Amino acid sequence: MKFNKKSLAILLALGLAGCANNAETENNNKREVETKEEVNNNDQSEKPEEKEEQIVEDKNQAHYDVNLSMLKGPTSAGAINMVDWSKNDDDPKFSFNESVEGAPDAVIPQLVSGESDMAIIPPNLAATVYNKTEGKIKVLAINNLGVLYLVENADLNINSIEDLVNSGEAIYTSAKGATPDLAINEVIKDAGFNESDVDIEYLAEASEVAQKMIAGEAKVALLPEPMVTNVLMKSENAKVALDINELYEKETGNPLISAVLVARSDYLEDIDVPLLLETYKKSIEEANSNVDATAALLDKYDIMPEVVAKKALPKLALTYIDGEQMQTMIKNHLEYLYQSNPQLVGGSLPEDDFYYTK
The missing domain is CATH 3.40.190.10 (Periplasmic binding protein-like II)
Incomplete structure (x- = not known):
């Protein structure tokens, strides 16, 4: 086949154009790959611990509403200061909406239905609620021993x-x-x-x-x-x-435990639990160290008369025990009751996820 000069010129031009298009396509593909790698690298740069830190930071800046069920009598004495702080602090982390009941049985349906986020109840009733809700509550701390x-x-x-x-x-x-x-x-x-x-x-x-x-x-x-x-x-x-x-x-062989602080498991996922427990501990310490002011608050919230509270507060065995020590004490207490009558703890002993020990 013979090609004249004009034909050769045309073919050469088309060939160069094709090469140019291929080169441009390769460059575009290369840039696309580099862009994807850059995006992937950026995603990988946010490590799990950094995400966790961000969650903690978000919780530290948050405000939480707490529906708290309490009982008249000694078991609420440790919580009354933090309840009152939440109503008088200009920027409280926790706002407590308290419900004061006369008997523990009134609190169980509130926890089961989700009407209450947290409650202060005897440990055997906490185990009963755990069984009724198929493990949907946790015990956070012991707040009263024997009274x-x-x-x-x-x-x-x-x-x-x-x-x-x-x-x-x-x-x-x-x-x-x-x-x-x-x-x-x-x-x-x-x-x-x-x-x-x-x-x-x-x-x-x-x-x-x-x-x-x-x-x-x-x-x-x-x-x-x-x-x-x-x-x-x-x-x-x-x-x-x-x-x-x-x-x-x-x-x-076990100390008598009068009351514990419990909360719904799903509620705990959304709040700053360490800060809550720190606040609760301070509230109990305040009740033990500032009897007169705490007695006035107990009267104000219809927990007990002030004149009685002033004399009784030093005898209420107010304490704060959490973590592994709490778990050991409550486990021993519940196991003893279970051996006596399984129905005292709701039919079966709670699993380890009943205890908040982080």
Whole structure:
């Protein structure tokens, strides 16, 4: 085949153009690859720990509303300062919407339904809620140890459980299945007697039991502080017969735990838990160190009368225990109750995810 000069020129031009297009395509592809690599490198530059730090920073700058269920009596004394701080601080991290109930049973449906984010309740009820919700709550801290005493309102000379059984007197207490009921039955059993050997009369609230003692309508009562102090102040004949906390620990090897702070697991995912616990610890420390101011707040929030609170606060066994020590103490307490009657803890012992130990 023969090509003239004109044809060769045209072919040469087309060839050069094709080369140019191929070169441009290669350059474009190269730039695209470089751009993708740059994007990928930028994505990889944000390490997991940096993302975690960002989440922590976001939480530190956040504000949290907390629906908190509390009980009248000693278990709420440690929380009352932080509740009041949240209402008077110009920029509180936590705003507490408190609900004050007369008996622990009223708190359970609030936690189960999600109406409450957090609550202060006896540890066995916390285990019960854990089982009812299939593990959807966690225990954060212990806030009260033993505050239970047997009070007599007559010259019965009760110095032991045997004396109590032999007296034949009915024991008045509150809320079947709550901490006082569990404690007295364990102490009676460990002393070699049966529940049927004593007559226990249950009233709805500890305040009702106290009123019966003050009115002289009951001779023996099992009461927590501050109700014990209230009875001793208003009844000349009343006196403390037995320290149930001491007997319980002696017989079981475990300290009596009156109350713990619990929260819904899904709620904890959205808040700064370490800051919450730090605030709670400070609130308990304030209650122990500033009795007069705390007593005034307990009266203000209808937890207990100020005059009673001033005398009772040093006796409320207010404490703050979290982490592994908390887990060990509550586990031992619940295991002992479970061996006695599985239904006392809701039928089964909680798994390790019940305990917040971070």
